Amino acid sequence: MYGLIHRAIRDCVKTEYGDSAWGRIAETASLDDSMFVSMQAYPDELTLSMLGTACEELDADLSQLLHQFGRYWVLHTARKGYGPLFSFSGDNMRSFLSNLNAMHEHLAVSFANLRQPSFKVEDMSAEVIHLHYESPRDGLTDFVVGLISGLSEHFDEPVECTVIEEKAKGAPHDVFRLQFSS
Numbered sequence: 001m002y003g004l005i006h007r008a009i010r011d012c013v014k015t016e017y018g019d020s021a022w023g024r025i026a027e028t029a030s031l032d033d034s035m036f037v038s039m040q041a042y043p044d045e046l047t048l049s050m051l052g053t054a055c056e057e058l059d060a061d062l063s064q065l066l067h068q069f070g071r072y073w074v075l076h077t078a079r080k081g082y083g084p085l086f087s088f089s090g091d092n093m094r095s096f097l098s099n100l101n102a103m104h105e106h107l108a109v110s111f112a113n114l115r116q117p118s119f120k121v122e123d124m125s126a127e128v129i130h131l132h133y134e135s136p137r138d139g140l141t142d143f144v145v146g147l148i149s150g151l152s153e154h155f156d157e158p159v160e161c162t163v164i165e166e167k168a169k170g171a172p173h174d175v176f177r178l179q180f181s182s
């Protein structure tokens, strides 16, 4: 994944667990500054080993960490680092989620090696949508749940998110049911 993802993981851990916790992770995983260049694409194995070491050092499970990181990505990295792009993509959750593909396609102009996810919003009723998430990658379901939680806070739209279909359990792709409060 791109270095800006690594930077955000580092910032998230420092904010949630403190600088010394990150110091231990960096030492155990032999991380150095060359792995945090924002515009450089790195093998996913590096990202995963960073997260794996973080889980061991923080005594956290991966799903918890991915969820925290998803929230952090929206509420800190995206909102502060990509403010204009973020605000052009919609002023409520439904329109924002419907614009996610266009937003990542726009990013692909600058990030030539972007392997972007694909989302589809299926309207079920006035309060319920199904969000379909397809990716060449596996294992990021809890990251998406965390992203949705961050978006819910950002737009001040309380939402109950349930994973109703999972690629990890044999489904073609992940599907999230989002129930908005009426």
Ligand code: HEM
Pocket: 001, 002, 004, 005, 041, 074, 078, 079, 082, 085, 086, 100, 104, 107, 111, 113, 114, 115, 116, 117, 134, 135, 136, 137, 140, 143, 144, 147, 148
């Ligand atoms: C302005 C805000 C955002 C920026 C700058 C951004 C940028 C990126 C970048 C650079 C990657 C890494 C792809 C790679 O290294 O190949 C990525 C991945 C991803 N993004 Fe975004 N993103 C933003 C917002 C969001 C939001 C709000 C969601 C909400 C659902 C989202 C969902 C994802 C997912 C799930 C991935 C993982 C890649 C995969 O599934 O294969 N992104 N994004």
